[in-house]
Amino acid sequence: MLRQASTTFDVETRGRGLVDFTRPVAAWVTQSGFETGLLTLFLRHTSAGLLIQENADPDVRGDLDRFFARLVPDGDTLFRHRDEGPDDMPAHIRTALTAVSLTIPLAGGRLALGTWQGIYLWEHRLRAHRREVAAHLLGE
Known part of the structure; x- marks a missing residue:
């Protein structure tokens, strides 16, 4: 019989960079008792992103940050929107280039990663934030 479950994950960031939050998501999926299904994660913000990425070598995360710093530099005079500082508009552009939702299948009661x-929140702002990720599980 098809069931649904939902929750929200609070992810604390320390500023710009990737925050792995795979473990709390995987624990919630296990606790839900679903064997098969589909998990949707949705980030409720416009200056951060979600992604699935390499979780073994931290150089990958650093390289991603360095690439985006070159692609969308803070303080670029092209940008007019600076209400919250020189990283404001670059953070919005970085979000437009990344995703705010992910869909992950479940198989055998586990995430099919x-x-x-790993599942990451990518903070695009320089200062720390508390980010909310809505989760919806559909399956059986």
């Missing part, structure tokens, strides 16, 4: 995959 690959061996080296």
